[in-house]
Amino acid sequence: MKAQPPAVSIAAHNSDNRARLKQQREQLLLQLAQQILQQEGFAGLTMDRLTAASEVSKGTIYNHFCSKEDLITALSVDSLQRQLLLFQQALSVSGHSRERALALHYAYFLFSTTEPTLFLCLLSAATPAVVEKSSASRLAQRQALEQQLLGFCQQVIRQALAENAISLQGGCSIEELTYLQWAQAFGANALYRPAQQMGFFQGLAQQQLVLAGVNLMLDGLGWRPLSADFDYQSCWQRIALALQQQAPQAQS
Amino acid sequence: MKAQPPAVSIAAHNSDNRARLKQQREQLLLQLAQQILQQEGFAGLTMDRLTAASEVSKGTIYNHFCSKEDLITALSVDSLQRQLLLFQQALSVSGHSRERALALHYAYFLFSTTEPTLFLCLLSAATPAVVEKSSASRLAQRQALEQQLLGFCQQVIRQALAENAISLQGGCSIEELTYLQWAQAFGANALYRPAQQMGFFQGLAQQQLVLAGVNLMLDGLGWRPLSADFDYQSCWQRIALALQQQAPQAQS
DNA sequence: TGACTATTATGACGATTCGTCAATTTACTC
DNA sequence: GAGTAAATTGACGAATCGTCATAATAGTCA
Secondary structure, eight states, X not given: OOOOHHHHHHHHHHHHHHHHHHHHHHHHHHXXXXXXXXXXXXXXXXXXXXXXXXXXXXXXXHHHOSSHHHHHXXXXXXXXXXXXXXXXXXXXXXXXXXXXXXXXXHHHHHHHHHOHHHHHHHHHHTSHHHHTTSOHHHHHHHHHHHHHHHHHHHHHHHHHHHXXXXXXXXXXXXXXHHHHHHHHHHHXXXXXXXXXHTTSSSSOOHHHHHHHHHHHHHHHHTOSSOTTSSOHHHHHHHHHHHHHTTSTTOXX | OOOOHHHHHHHHHHHHHHHHHHHHHHHHHHHHHHHHHHHHOGGGOXXXXXXXXXXXXXXHHHHHOSSHHHHHHHHHHHHHHHHHHHHHHHHTOOSOHHHHHXXXXXXXXXXXXXXXXXXXXXXXXXXXXXXXXXXXXXXXHHHHHHHHXXXXXXXHHHHHHHTTSOOOOSSOOHHHHHHHHHHHHHHHHHTHHHHHHXXXXXXXXXXXXXXXXXXXXXXXXXXXXXXXXXXXXXXXXXXXXXXXXXXXXXXX
């Protein structure tokens, strides 16, 4: 009958604490997994090895990730969270809307080069073998994050419409444009290494390719100012400085 | 001392026969593997299952593929060979150069939808876990085929230059353009399913997206005639008819 | 404090799958 | 038809996955 506020608050506090600690450990496990991936490659990442590297037992690890593939998906979720941070910074770039669109592409490119392992996780996580064995909750997490990222892109396009930098003629929706930007960025960044490895282009920097691709698309769309009327090369470098100086301290 | 032409020729004939039979069996194994993938998913493809489905033993299968991953890469090689056939047909489309470029994109799109499983193999084969465990010879095969495919794209761009449909200003090389086309096509086709599954666009056909993406890029490049001056929608449908009627009988 | 309960962690273990290899069969030569 | 080279087989060892009975820990209540 008596009120029990202390008990409740303590319980709440403890369970919060529990959750927080569990979260922290999961983060640590992801960090270790990433490290193993870098050192031993994807073929070298085994649950036993992760167990050995960590301070907990295998059972506990399986308490976090329902399968090895779920671990990969978790790494991709981590990737997307970092991308989100970069995108937020990119959105704060000043100037006209197309500069901000460029900033988003730069953020994507930056992530793909500074965290190549995580970027590859993103690719692997798109693979059916991984999707099939990942937990529903984690797949939902990934989906939610991707939607957020695409939301940022849509935001910039809406800005462009608002300032009359583009006009959507011919049944071309915002979603469609967003998707095509995404596809372009994904393709240009994901295929760079394979293409380079097969000696397709020598000494052609990924940066230049990505920038050229974006300009091609945005010019085709008629997003003003066109690349003929504006120096997007130096704009790109300005963005690079703005984003890179904040990147290093990322890690929590 | 005596000449032995018959022996030599018989030996040659036999070894040729051997190689041919082996090739045939490999093709059969690939077909079975593809079937298993379709029915059981990537997680359901095991070497034992493939062994059970085939008429040969596991050892013989490992005589063809050095690992399970090598099998995936082999499937991707098969994919590329089929793409090659489609590309050849696409190149024979009449009209101006941009129509032929569109035909190549259509061929790529067509393959991604008519053979979704093989297309996913292509994606999986780009994954480090698969590359790391595939044989060098098969990776080389894949690379060679990809180069051939890109060669077709470059050919069309050279045609465009020859007929003055585009001009390469600003240090934009043929390789660069080819790469960006490839990236766009890859991204737009590979991301369609995931995007649709997360409900990003409803009722928006993959075809329309791909076409819109290509037009955006080629317009941005100034590849004449621009989409404002030519009906690429109906051109696309014409190409569809031309390529699709020949597709069904593919299989050797 | 100490007995009791709920939650979490452990790592030995069974199950699955991979990849190998000694023994055997088949194909070919003389 | 004896002898040799090449290919096939499938039982087996090795590696990895994922589970679960047991143990430890944290939390609750008298």
